[in-house]
Structure formats: structure tokens, C-alpha cells
Amino acid sequence: MSLDGSLGIRVNGEHRRVMGPLSVAEMLNELGLDPLRVAVERNLEIVPRGTLDSVCVEDGDDFEIVHFVGGG
Template sequence: MKVMINGEEKTFAESMSVEALLTDLGIDPRKVAVERNLEIVPKSTYADVAVGDGDRLEVVHFIGGGC
């Protein structure tokens, strides 16, 4: 399946959950927000929401900082 992630096309062997996709990419699911096809995916549903061929994902990392 082909998926657009942050504007870059990626290819995966099969459909998977948001959580599995993030893990496959080496991303800690606890530290990102995910938008799938223009809708925010609640963190509590990452394991249940399937990513399929043609989906468009935006993954935003949280970065701490300050004084």
C-alpha cells in the first residue's frame, strides 16, 4: 500500500493500524499527534484506526523547550 506521510510517499506491504505504522517508522506514538485524511486521530484509538492505501497522514512531533 502507498501512503503519504507529511507529503512524502511511503510504501508498506500491508494495511496496519496507526500505532503499528508509527512503530514501524521508529516513532514513539506517545510523542506525536496524527491527522489522517484531514481528521485528527485521537491518541486512544491509534491501535484501532487502520491506515489504508491512498491515505494521507500528517505526523506532528511535540518538542519541549523554554527558559
């Protein structure tokens, strides 16, 4: 964590700084993503949808976020 309280994370290969503390669900909202329409991997482990509100984002976390797209 930096002196200003921000966390350095990576989202889909892109470095970002976010203000902490925050949960994965809060991070998704800040990114403009609907937690019901994405799958989240944190540090090579899937984050179960039911735990998005309780899992905290930590400095150095690496996220891969996949959007669900409908169509046919």
C-alpha cells in the same frame, strides 16, 4: 493495495509504501516514532490517541504527523 500486499500512503507530503494490514500505531512504530509524542492527522481528520491501535492504515491515506518537542 498492490499485488505484494503493500499500501501506498503519504506521510508529511512524502510518498511511501508500507506492508499492510497495519494500524496507525504500528505504522508509527515502523517509522521509529513514539505514539505518545506525536499528533496524527489522517485524511484531514485528527486521529484520537486512544484509537491509534484500532484505526487501520488504508491504501491512499494521507498522514500529517507532528512531533512534540519540549524546551524552554
